[in-house]
Amino acid sequence: MTRIYNFNAGPAALPLSVLEQVQEEFLDFYGSGMSITEISHRSKWFDDVIEDAVGRVKRLLGLNEAFDVLFLQGGASMQFCMVPMNLLPQGASADYVNTGTWATKAIKEAQIQGKSVNVVASSEDKNFSYIPAKMTFNPDAAYVHITSNNTIKGTQWASFPDTAGVPLISDMSSDILSRRFDPSAFGLIYAGAQKNLGPAGVTLVIIRRDMLERVPADLPTMLKYTTFVEKNSMFNTPPCFAVYVVQLVLKWLEETAGGLDKIEAANREKAALLYALLDESDFYSGTAEKQSRSVMNVTFRLPTEALEAQFVEEALQNGMGGLKGHRSVGGCRASIYNATPLEAVETLVDFMKEFARKNG
Numbered sequence: 001m002t003r004i005y006n007f008n009a010g011p012a013a014l015p016l017s018v019l020e021q022v023q024e025e026f027l028d029f030y031g032s033g034m035s036i037t038e039i040s041h042r043s044k045w046f047d048d049v050i051e052d053a054v055g056r057v058k059r060l061l062g063l064n065e066a067f068d069v070l071f072l073q074g075g076a077s078m079q080f081c082m083v084p085m086n087l088l089p090q091g092a093s094a095d096y097v098n099t100g101t102w103a104t105k106a107i108k109e110a111q112i113q114g115k116s117v118n119v120v121a122s123s124e125d126k127n128f129s130y131i132p133a134k135m136t137f138n139p140d141a142a143y144v145h146i147t148s149n150n151t152i153k154g155t156q157w158a159s160f161p162d163t164a165g166v167p168l169i170s171d172m173s174s175d176i177l178s179r180r181f182d183p184s185a186f187g188l189i190y191a192g193a194q195k196n197l198g199p200a201g202v203t204l205v206i207i208r209r210d211m212l213e214r215v216p217a218d219l220p221t222m223l224k225y226t227t228f229v230e231k232n233s234m235f236n237t238p239p240c241f242a243v244y245v246v247q248l249v250l251k252w253l254e255e256t257a258g259g260l261d262k263i264e265a266a267n268r269e270k271a272a273l274l275y276a277l278l279d280e281s282d283f284y285s286g287t288a289e290k291q292s293r294s295v296m297n298v299t300f301r302l303p304t305e306a307l308e309a310q311f312v313e314e315a316l317q318n319g320m321g322g323l324k325g326h327r328s329v330g331g332c333r334a335s336i337y338n339a340t341p342l343e344a345v346e347t348l349v350d351f352m353k354e355f356a357r358k359n360g
């Protein structure tokens with residue numbers, strides 16, 4: 001068996017020890033004589049899994065009693081429509097900041113519903129290569145929606161904007177649990193699991209309880225946040241396997257990786273190695289503006305598209321995969337989420353230096 005260093009943007013690398021544990025207990029889950037994929041979601045076994053996962057999310061992020069933690073389906077993309085459906089009343093409007101592909105999609109889903117959206121800032125003028133610094137929020141907005149990390153464009157909010165009491169809502173799909181932040185300003189946070197939390201198929205939603213008062217009574221049951229809050233994410237069959245792997249990743253984050261502050265320091269160290277190389281190089285050029293650079297997704301170009309293709313190919317031959325940029329932007333991208341070890345980034349940096357020497 002040969003495992004590569006995996007720089008995929010999502011689904012993405014998981015901690016090896018988690019994968020090994022999944023393998024080890026796959027046929028007989030905690031003495032049940034059944035696989036996690038075979039047991040009832042109404043069983044004590046699964047109850048323990050989801051309870052433990054919820055508890056760990058709350059501990060890791062420092063969430064108080066005001067927040068509920070949910071595991072939903074439909075991906076982050078489903079949240080693009082559920083957020084305005086549940087939390088943006090007719091007659092009110094919401095502020096959105098457009099920082100890239102995912103934010104654009106979130107805006108579109110609100111508009112499809114005929115909801116009133118104010119795009120208070122956008123970085124589209126420079127191909128979303130930066131996070132806007134100045135914006136004025138509407139004091140009576142229902143919420144302010146941002147995308148904390150722009151997976152495709154390689155930009156990230158370094159700190160969150162002051163919305164003067166208007167609830168912040170963030171798509172944190174690609175940087176959830178990568179750094180510490182103050183959750184108190186947030187009305188809702190969502191994240192598809194497959195970037196930084198686990199396998200595809202489950203979406204983490206953190207909702208502040210006062211937001212639930214807005215949920216209209218006439219929504220379909222499966223599209224209401226209240227349904228899942230009342231039933232502890234088990235109104236219908238949850239994606240048991242995905243939730244279980246997320247639970248193991250959270251346990252790894254708390255007990256092996258040392259918690260949020262440690263992982264944040266490790267993430268910053270990894271990103272700094274790559275950005276230092278981009279800055280000193282005449283061969284590679286970073287595509288995100290410096291003050292907006294993502295700690296999770298490092299996007300860069302080589303002098304020609306032919307060299308980019310050769311780079312991706314040769315990297316794979318050398319045991320490093322997933323370095324091709326998103327199909328919508330081209331170039332190269334190294335996604336270096338929580339589970340990417342420092343040695344993977346060190347190996348990549350060495351390879352990049354050697355590649356530049358040979359081809360520059």
Ligand SMILES: *Cc1c(COP(=O)(O)O)cnc(C)c1O
Binds near residue numbers: 010077149172193
């Ligand atoms: C990947 C990604 C999405 C889409 O997630 P799905 O789970 O595929 O719907 C949305 N937002 C961001 C920031 C992402 O990185």
